[in-house]
Amino acid sequence: MSSQSVQQKKKIAIVGAGLVGALQACFMAEKGYHVEVYEMRDDIRKSEKVFGRSINLALSCRGKEALRMLGLEDEVTKNGIEMFGRMVHDYKGGTKFIPYGKENEAIMSIDRRKFNELLISAAESYSSVYINYCHKLVDCAFDRRELTFEKSETKELKTVKFDIVMGCDGAYSNLRFNIMKNTKLQYSQEYIPDRYMELRIPPNADGSFMMPKNYLHLWPRTTFMLIGLPNVPDHSFVMTLFAPYQIFESLDSDRKVIEFFRANFVDALEMMGEAFVTNAFRTLPPLPLVSVKCKPYNLEDYGVLLGDAAHAMVPFYGQGLNCGFEDLIVFNEFMEKYDHDFKKVLPEFSEYRSIDAQAMNDLAMRNYKEMKADVNSRLFILRKKLDNILYWMLPKTWVPLYTSVSFSRIRYHQCMANRDWQDKVINRAVVTLLCCTMAGLTYLGFNMGYFAKLNSRLAPWCSRVTEMINFK
Amino acid sequence: MSSQSVQQKKKIAIVGAGLVGALQACFMAEKGYHVEVYEMRDDIRKSEKVFGRSINLALSCRGKEALRMLGLEDEVTKNGIEMFGRMVHDYKGGTKFIPYGKENEAIMSIDRRKFNELLISAAESYSSVYINYCHKLVDCAFDRRELTFEKSETKELKTVKFDIVMGCDGAYSNLRFNIMKNTKLQYSQEYIPDRYMELRIPPNADGSFMMPKNYLHLWPRTTFMLIGLPNVPDHSFVMTLFAPYQIFESLDSDRKVIEFFRANFVDALEMMGEAFVTNAFRTLPPLPLVSVKCKPYNLEDYGVLLGDAAHAMVPFYGQGLNCGFEDLIVFNEFMEKYDHDFKKVLPEFSEYRSIDAQAMNDLAMRNYKEMKADVNSRLFILRKKLDNILYWMLPKTWVPLYTSVSFSRIRYHQCMANRDWQDKVINRAVVTLLCCTMAGLTYLGFNMGYFAKLNSRLAPWCSRVTEMINFK
Numbered sequence: 001m002s003s004q005s006v007q008q009k010k011k012i013a014i015v016g017a018g019l020v021g022a023l024q025a026c027f028m029a030e031k032g033y034h035v036e037v038y039e040m041r042d043d044i045r046k047s048e049k050v051f052g053r054s055i056n057l058a059l060s061c062r063g064k065e066a067l068r069m070l071g072l073e074d075e076v077t078k079n080g081i082e083m084f085g086r087m088v089h090d091y092k093g094g095t096k097f098i099p100y101g102k103e104n105e106a107i108m109s110i111d112r113r114k115f116n117e118l119l120i121s122a123a124e125s126y127s128s129v130y131i132n133y134c135h136k137l138v139d140c141a142f143d144r145r146e147l148t149f150e151k152s153e154t155k156e157l158k159t160v161k162f163d164i165v166m167g168c169d170g171a172y173s174n175l176r177f178n179i180m181k182n183t184k185l186q187y188s189q190e191y192i193p194d195r196y197m198e199l200r201i202p203p204n205a206d207g208s209f210m211m212p213k214n215y216l217h218l219w220p221r222t223t224f225m226l227i228g229l230p231n232v233p234d235h236s237f238v239m240t241l242f243a244p245y246q247i248f249e250s251l252d253s254d255r256k257v258i259e260f261f262r263a264n265f266v267d268a269l270e271m272m273g274e275a276f277v278t279n280a281f282r283t284l285p286p287l288p289l290v291s292v293k294c295k296p297y298n299l300e301d302y303g304v305l306l307g308d309a310a311h312a313m314v315p316f317y318g319q320g321l322n323c324g325f326e327d328l329i330v331f332n333e334f335m336e337k338y339d340h341d342f343k344k345v346l347p348e349f350s351e352y353r354s355i356d357a358q359a360m361n362d363l364a365m366r367n368y369k370e371m372k373a374d375v376n377s378r379l380f381i382l383r384k385k386l387d388n389i390l391y392w393m394l395p396k397t398w399v400p401l402y403t404s405v406s407f408s409r410i411r412y413h414q415c416m417a418n419r420d421w422q423d424k425v426i427n428r429a430v431v432t433l434l435c436c437t438m439a440g441l442t443y444l445g446f447n448m449g450y451f452a453k454l455n456s457r458l459a460p461w462c463s464r465v466t467e468m469i470n471f472k
Numbered sequence: 473m474s475s476q477s478v479q480q481k482k483k484i485a486i487v488g489a490g491l492v493g494a495l496q497a498c499f500m501a502e503k504g505y506h507v508e509v510y511e512m513r514d515d516i517r518k519s520e521k522v523f524g525r526s527i528n529l530a531l532s533c534r535g536k537e538a539l540r541m542l543g544l545e546d547e548v549t550k551n552g553i554e555m556f557g558r559m560v561h562d563y564k565g566g567t568k569f570i571p572y573g574k575e576n577e578a579i580m581s582i583d584r585r586k587f588n589e590l591l592i593s594a595a596e597s598y599s600s601v602y603i604n605y606c607h608k609l610v611d612c613a614f615d616r617r618e619l620t621f622e623k624s625e626t627k628e629l630k631t632v633k634f635d636i637v638m639g640c641d642g643a644y645s646n647l648r649f650n651i652m653k654n655t656k657l658q659y660s661q662e663y664i665p666d667r668y669m670e671l672r673i674p675p676n677a678d679g680s681f682m683m684p685k686n687y688l689h690l691w692p693r694t695t696f697m698l699i700g701l702p703n704v705p706d707h708s709f710v711m712t713l714f715a716p717y718q719i720f721e722s723l724d725s726d727r728k729v730i731e732f733f734r735a736n737f738v739d740a741l742e743m744m745g746e747a748f749v750t751n752a753f754r755t756l757p758p759l760p761l762v763s764v765k766c767k768p769y770n771l772e773d774y775g776v777l778l779g780d781a782a783h784a785m786v787p788f789y790g791q792g793l794n795c796g797f798e799d800l801i802v803f804n805e806f807m808e809k810y811d812h813d814f815k816k817v818l819p820e821f822s823e824y825r826s827i828d829a830q831a832m833n834d835l836a837m838r839n840y841k842e843m844k845a846d847v848n849s850r851l852f853i854l855r856k857k858l859d860n861i862l863y864w865m866l867p868k869t870w871v872p873l874y875t876s877v878s879f880s881r882i883r884y885h886q887c888m889a890n891r892d893w894q895d896k897v898i899n900r901a902v903v904t905l906l907c908c909t910m911a912g913l914t915y916l917g918f919n920m921g922y923f924a925k926l927n928s929r930l931a932p933w934c935s936r937v938t939e940m941i942n943f944k
Contacts (some may be wrong), residue, residue, distance in 0.1 A: 177653070180661075184760055188660035288656055415683075 004173070010349060011036065013147060013162035015175045017131050019112075019323040020307030021168030022119035026070050027328050028166075029126035031335065036160065037123065038135040040169070045117050055196065056229035056238040056267075058117060058216070058318030059108040060406040066325035069332070072122055079114050081230045082106035087215035093267035097215070101403045106214070107318060109229040111238075137169070142180040145302060167305040170186055171290050171312030179299055186295040192314060192368070193244045194224075195286030201228060203269040205234035210271050211237060219265050223247075226265050239268065248286040252279040286412065286459035289314050293361055296352045298346035307329070312356035314363040319405060323360050323412070327353060363405065398422065477505040483508065485619060485634035487647045491584075492796040493640030494591035499800050500600035503807065508632070510607040510621055512641070517589050528701035529587060529788030530555070531580040532689070532839070532878040538797035539689065541804070544594055553702045554578035559687035565739035569857065579790060581701040582940060583710075590816065609641070612650040615887055616725035616773060635812060639777040643762050643784030651771055663701050664786060664840070665716045665760030666696075673700060673743040675707035682743045683709060691737050695719075696722065698737050710726045720758040726750040739766050740747030761786050763831055767826045778803065783829035785836040790799070795832045795884070799825060831885035835877065838942040859894070870894065 012028050014021050017039035025035045042046070059080060067073040079095045083108045085099035100107065123129045132149075139148040139158070146161045148220030167175030179185055201210050209230060211217055217228035217237065224243035231238050257278050261269040269277060292312040297305045330353050331345075338344040370380070390398040397406065401422075429461040484500050486493050497507045531552060539545040539816035545769070556578045557571035572579065595601045599683060604621075610629070611620040618630045620737050639647035651657055682687055689700035689709065696715035703710050723729045727751050733741040741749060764784040769777045779796030802825050803817075810816040840853070860869040871880065873894075876887040 147660045181649070184663045184762075188662075188663055190658055289658075345758075449661075 001343050006421070010034070010163040011161065013038065013149070013160065013165045014136055015165065015167050015173075016040075016169035016308075016309070017120060017123070018135075018168060018170060018329070019116055019119055021115060021166075021323055022116065022123045023066060023325060024072070024166060024168055024306060024328050024331075025123040025129045025131075026072075026126065027332055029123070029129045030070065030341070031332075032037045033128065035123075035126075035132075036162075037129065037131040038137065038147070039131060039133050040152070041133065042152075043131075043133050044113060045120065045122070049113065049195040055112070055198070055240050056231065057110045057112050057321050058229070059110050060318065060322050062319075062326040062329070062409055063322040064108075065409065066329050069329065072118070075122075076115060076118055077108060079118070080110040081109040082214055083109055083216045083230070084214050084299065085216070085376050086218045087212065089217060089219045089267060091197065091264065091266070098331075098381070100122070101400070102409050105403070105407045107216075108232065110217070110315050111231055111233055111353075114233060118368045122217045137174040139181075140165075142182055142299065142303070146444065163302065165299075165303045168364055169302070170308045171292055173305065173309035173366050175303075176294065178259045179303070179305070183299065187222050188293050188295075191364075192291065193246075194289055194368075195245045195248055196315075197241045197248070197280065197284055197286045199226075199239035199272055199277065199280055200241055201237035202273075206288075207235055209237070211236050220266050221269060222265075226268060228268070233414075236313060237271075243287075245286060247457065251281055254282075257281045276406055291361060291365060293358055295350070295358075296347065297350040301346055302426055303341040304346050304349065306333070311355075311361055313361045315364070316366050316368040316370075317360070317364040317405065319360055321363060323357055324404075326409070327357070355421055356412040357435070359407075359416045363401075363412065363416055386426075482635040483633065485510065485637045487609055487619070487637065487639050487645075488512075488641035488781070489592060489595070489605075490642060490779075491591055491793055492589055492639060493638075494588065494595045494805075495538060495542070495797060496638060496640055496778060496800050497590070497595040497601045497603075498544075498598065499804055501595070502542065503804075503812070504895065507595075507598075508634075509601065509603040510609065510619070510632075511603060511605050512608045512624070512922045513605065514624075515592070515603075515605050517592065521585065527584070527670070527712050527787050528703065529582045529584050529793050530701070532790065532794050534791075534801070535794040536580075536880055537881065538801050541764045541801065542594070544590070546847075548582065548587060548590055549580060551590070551704055552580040552582040553704045554683060554686055555581055555702070555813075556686050557688070559684060561691045561739060562572075562607070562687060563736065563738070570853070573872070573879050576774045577875070577879050578687075579878055580934055581688070581703065583703055583705055586705060592669050593750060596703040609650075610834065611644040612654075613639075614654055614771065614775070629922045637770070637771075637773065637775045639775070639781040640779050642780045643698055643749070643764055643775065645781035647775075648781050649778055651775070651777070655771065660765050662763045664761050664763065665718075666714050666761055667720055668761060668787075668841075669713045669752065669756055669758045671698075671711035671713060671744055671749065671752055673709035673711055673740065679707055681707050681709070691740060693736050694695070696736075699800070700740070709743075711744065714761075715758075717758060719765070723753055723864065728786075729753045746866055749944045763833060763881075765830055767822070767830075768819065769826055771821040773815040773818055776803075776818050777820065782826075783833055785833045786840050788840040788842075789832070789836040790879065791836060794878075798881070803833065831888045832877075835873075835884065851871040855898075858898075874889060 012035045014025055014028075014035060014037045017025075017037045018345050021037060021039070025037050028035045059076070064073055064077070067076050083100075084103075085097055088096045088098060090096070099105075115265045120131065124131060127237045129413055134152040134153060135149040135158070137147060139147075140146070144161050145162055145165075147162060147165065148157055150157055166176065167173050167179075169175055172315045176185075180187060200372065204210055208221050211228065211230075213235075215230075215231045219226040224241070224247055226239060228237040228239045247260075258269070258274055260273075261277055290312055291311075291314050292308070294305070294310060297310045306327045308320060311319050311323065311325070313323070319395055331349055334352070335344045338348065385398075387398070387400040391403070399410070401415060401419040404410045404418060405412065408415075410418075484505045484507045484560065486497055486500075486507060486509045489497075489509045493509060493511070500507050504929075532547070536545055536549070539548050555572075556575075557569055557659045560570060561569070564760055571577075584911055592603065596603060602803045605629070606624040607621040607729065608624060610622045611618060612618070615618075617634055617637075618631050618635060618668050619637065620629055622625075634920055639645050639651075641647055652659060676682055680805045683700070683702075683703045685707075691698040696713070696719055698711060698713050700709040719732075723732055725907075730741070733746075733749055762784055763786050766777070766782060778799045778848055780792060782799070785792050785795070797902045806824070806832070810820065856872075859870070859872040863872055863875070870887045870891065871882070873887060873891040876882045876890060877884065880887075882890075
């Protein structure tokens, strides 16, 4: 009881009411804290739907577990749809299915907006959570534990006090920028050459999906790709085109756009409709993709970065959200381990978690290449099959990378180390096989007299050398 | 004449009057521009000397050439002193000389403050240059081409217009931070685990140097090191201790400091004096070292980052200043190439120069290890000797890395590529030698009957296999 009342006196300020911010508000409220959330935008439950700025989410094991801990899993997943693997589309519209894992293993496609709305409602259901909308962070006085926000309607400045501040304000985190000005933060941001554009395949006239619904549809084209995720509310597919900005720049007329789509995504073009696609290219700017790493995640004993604010990653593994939600599970575990002593919780969390989030960040960048190019190669499919056979034979030892990342809670850095170990084993096996073959052939060669001529010429020299060094 | 008057109408705003900012003011004034420099600090020619915050500068080929282009080389170098190599001190005070290059090749040690004073005076000698002191950049409105400064005495805000803005405001560049907020900048900052502390060996009572003056004195101790550079104005040595912050933290009493110095730098301790050293550890905070990379260096056709603001590097190659000055030479060349058309000059300069500055940044990080550890190893000295022999035999092909970086204007990325190529050649030579030896021994072994027993056992199998596959 007394520890509970100490917590209630501590004021937690969460910057950002996106998915991670809203869920962390729930976690902290569950622990008995008073939580103020400050969100730059207006309440999305009331605001108009804007097309073209979202990438559908793929919820997998780690994300689901965080929801389960707060009793939110069912409510969220009934708004999603399972995807059991990649459905790869070739140039002519033919398809090939590559499963993600075992038969029943699937990731879940969920509408980002609907998901966020659910979590905001969940957070606001706690009496100790208050969400301040239209509050943009403009200044931090960390030494005085003060944040200053600008209210977007009135431009009025408001300064608030906090005990612990949590930055859940995404890849372009304002809180992180302020931390950078004040401390020695290890930091990197990398914009990849690709941009993305959101497109859409509508439902059929009868309201059904236009393509098989339980798959992530993928058009890999080496230097660019199109993906499509099923969307439950309206049975559409949220399509995303990823391509270097030079390609977007070159598609500067309706004719070029249509030619490009006909040459590369003929089936998708038919489903989207030419008018829709050309209109999208005329009106939507291709959006950038950034990868952010930093360390530490904590600001002494009074601040912490969570989710994209700490480790924004490229979206090619579908782990951005799952990694952010797992941050919250881990944070929760450290809160329990150190009995809410933030002097220990914050630095220990940072030390432990940054190793995993950085590994995931690197894996996402690796998958960027895999999705665009490798899924087309025979070697990639052969490796995938070999992995699955070894996984079946050695279910505890040989967990394929995608399985460990998406269908387990094995620490990300361990997933990466396992994969590197697997690569090494396979490479060594291949090299050993080659060496044995070579040695065998050489030996046969000797015994079959192929080296006889060489031998007879060198023999006199050999015996002379032998005599000289007195070997015998 | 008409092009000249166009230039005079363009207003160049330079943020920072450090070495690079002051020299760039001279370059732009020479080209006929009106230049306003904004410096956060007061005029250093009038301000009090602060001990403990500088690392002496090593001026080499690239830096000298920039000065020569403005007729400033003689004035600067008469305030410096040549260093022909590293004088490595062992634990007992014994020394060993490792030259930097050929007999006459030297880098120059120069007092940072004196150097900066000279360049500020040089800049102010142009009627078209005006330096505004105590002006701290607080905001940028790039779309309106406006910068806002806070005057440090009055806290008054002052907004100024510019045509081209040049960020020469160092590793913690405020201009760069503002660019980051507004554009897609590739960016990384890395604080290395080492900190540094400035110390000093005073001159002898008769005013002479306490150690041989024409060397960079070096006490490499694997995980930390002490360096000493001769200082002309007063014949002292500016000493810098580089060590992981854990070491600085552990030296928390006078006794521990003295023990540490006695064990590692006994000769230096004697010259500095125990009281001086313990006092330094009591009063000076160890300072951080940061490595910054970013790209692009330009902000469309109206802004550019130069020197440390674009590429702050760790100080272990003595190239930070030289790289910054070479930026200005290259910038000048692009100004001439594109006849002052900033639409071309700025992006082309960025594309060309960032490759080299990033390579130098990486080389500095490599040298960090070399200076601390490798100079003690036999392999390092052997390699150095081998490089010098090959350089003597192939003066155009085999230029040692240090020579190409410090005594030539070969592009930094080329210096790095050359070194990587040299490493590959040496590695292949060693591997080839080993393989030949192995093959020779095996052959001898066969002919001397060492494999006879093995042979007689396997022979029946061999002939069967041979028959089966019908080779004969």
